[in-house]
Amino acid sequence: MPELPEVETIARLIRPRLEGRRIDGCEVRWTRTLGGLSKPAFARAVVGARLARVWRRGKFLVADLERSGRPEGALVGHLRMTGRVHVEPKGWDPGPYLKVRLALDDGADLFFIDVRKFARLWYAAEPDDLLGTLGPEPLSESFTGDWLSAALRDRRRTLKPLLLDQTFVAGLGNIYVDESLYRAGIHPLARSDRLTRERAARLRDEIRATLGEAIEREGSSFDVFYRTPEGNPGSYQDEFKVYGREGKPCVRCGEPIRRIVVGQRGTHFCARCQRR
């Protein structure tokens, strides 16, 4: 599932192919993908606009739009679980799950594809309406051990669901939370306000290390869904220590990895290395 490392990989790969391009046309196959805007309203908003900066915020992909050199809203995408983005030559076959196609002025097409119809591609006049509630970027300077320690203590939440809460920290999903907690030696059911400063700082370090290594590997591809915009799978799934490893031995201590459900999410951990 696309989490921060996958979205970052996508942003990096499509950036050089999108920045500076003008949108010459659009085709919408599934209106709900637009998140409330009608097809004509969406077309009016994006056709003729130029894609300026392409960037990522949490799990959102953002392309700032310009008209006559002036900022004019943004395209904001969220892939949810099965969304994909491709930039391909005109005529490329996107398969049966194409939701939106944008024709670019260099002859390429931007394809927004999704099997399950949860993904969204918004036109936002004010992108902050979508991005404004997000918590800090875990790879940014502001995500420090002290900040995390204080923020965890401010809440009284079960740790794992809190880390999945995008208003708390932006970009973490089920996989990287499980992997980060394992690496930090912290139980997913730990109470957020009971972590010592030292353990919070360790968690901060392991979150950043996990995300950084996953970005280096171009994300994780353990099912048919996530592929880079070039169609290649990432390889970080080979590094998973707990996610999807139920019953297999912990690489550190040999204890079988356990799977429980926390906040409706499959949760993988080592009961010996991650004590309560």
Next chain:
DNA sequence: ATCCTATCCTGGCTGC
């Protein structure tokens, strides 16, 4: 304030 459930969707897997 926090937690829980249902919803949105479909392909793929399990079990009969």
Next chain:
DNA sequence: TGCAGCCAGGATAGGA
């Protein structure tokens, strides 16, 4: 082999 039913997961809404 066929098929019904369940599961996965990101985000959100509504209720406890």
